[in-house]
Amino acid sequence: MPAQTRLFMCLKDNFGVLLHDPGSGRTAAIDAPEAAPVEAALEATGWKLSDILVTHHHGDHTGGIEELKRRYRCRVLAPEGEAGGIPAVDETMREGDTVRVGAIEGRVIVTPGHTAAPATLYFPADKLVFAGDTLFSIGCGRVIEGTMEQMWQSMLKLRALPDDTMVHCGHEYTLANIRFAKTIEPDNKALAAREREVTALLAAGKPTAPARLGDEKAANPFLRADVPEVAKAVGMAGAPAAEVFAEIRTRKNKF
Numbered sequence: 001m002p003a004q005t006r007l008f009m010c011l012k013d014n015f016g017v018l019l020h021d022p023g024s025g026r027t028a029a030i031d032a033p034e035a036a037p038v039e040a041a042l043e044a045t046g047w048k049l050s051d052i053l054v055t056h057h058h059g060d061h062t063g064g065i066e067e068l069k070r071r072y073r074c075r076v077l078a079p080e081g082e083a084g085g086i087p088a089v090d091e092t093m094r095e096g097d098t099v100r101v102g103a104i105e106g107r108v109i110v111t112p113g114h115t116a117a118p119a120t121l122y123f124p125a126d127k128l129v130f131a132g133d134t135l136f137s138i139g140c141g142r143v144i145e146g147t148m149e150q151m152w153q154s155m156l157k158l159r160a161l162p163d164d165t166m167v168h169c170g171h172e173y174t175l176a177n178i179r180f181a182k183t184i185e186p187d188n189k190a191l192a193a194r195e196r197e198v199t200a201l202l203a204a205g206k207p208t209a210p211a212r213l214g215d216e217k218a219a220n221p222f223l224r225a226d227v228p229e230v231a232k233a234v235g236m237a238g239a240p241a242a243e244v245f246a247e248i249r250t251r252k253n254k255f
């Protein structure tokens with residue numbers, strides 16, 4: 001049976017999401033920014049929390065873990081390289097590990113850059129990826145603990161996934177990301193199409209996640225640093241892609 005998801009807002013602009021296996025009844029929260037919205041989503045769906053899959057150690061992704069674990073006695077899985085900074089961890093995840101939520105099976109992709117060793121969780125049969133703060137719709141996370149080169153390599157790992165993969169991310173930043181992306185590629189038709197879609201979603205009070213990865217590949221400048229026109233647009237024709245990526249990320253920091 002295909003996985004079911006439930007998306008909701010937490011804190012100021014964090015996405016919370018539940019991943020549910022209808023066969024076994026197991027339900028995972030992908031990150032736990034705070035407990036109350038996760039509990040409200042569980043109540044609305046009637047699902048029972050069995051697991052918390054943590055993408056990275058930042059407090060706005062882990063703040064609800066202890067309270068939820070006390071209440072539901074759920075299993076907490078965290079990336080091995082960041083487990084020391086995450087509360088109440090039961091099991092750790094490494095690159096290539098298989099993660100199971102009942103019959104739903106995912107693969108761990110470690111994507112350093114935003115933090116040292118975050119876990120991006122890819123569920124191929126369900127065509128879902130949970131990218132935390134590594135990849136946003138039309139954006140990417142700030143490069144805080146890793147290097148620009150590592151973050152670019154992480155972008156390439158995610159770009160290698162199939163176009164019909166739906167990308168869940170950690171924050172509702174899409175409209176601001178689009179405003180920035182237009183400064184890099186003002187004539188990108190896929191970007192214009194995503195802007196129309198996002199404007200309509202937000203006007204209807206709906207979230208802009210998940211995003212289709214194929215659309216992101218066509219419109220997200222951070223996935224396009226090796227496209228010659230993008231390098232040219234930032235005055236770096238012929239430069240290595242990681243340097244073009246670093247330039248775009250640096251411009252976004254100042255935007």
Ligand SMILES: [Zn+2]
Nearest residue numbers: 056058114133
């Ligand atoms: Zn973060």
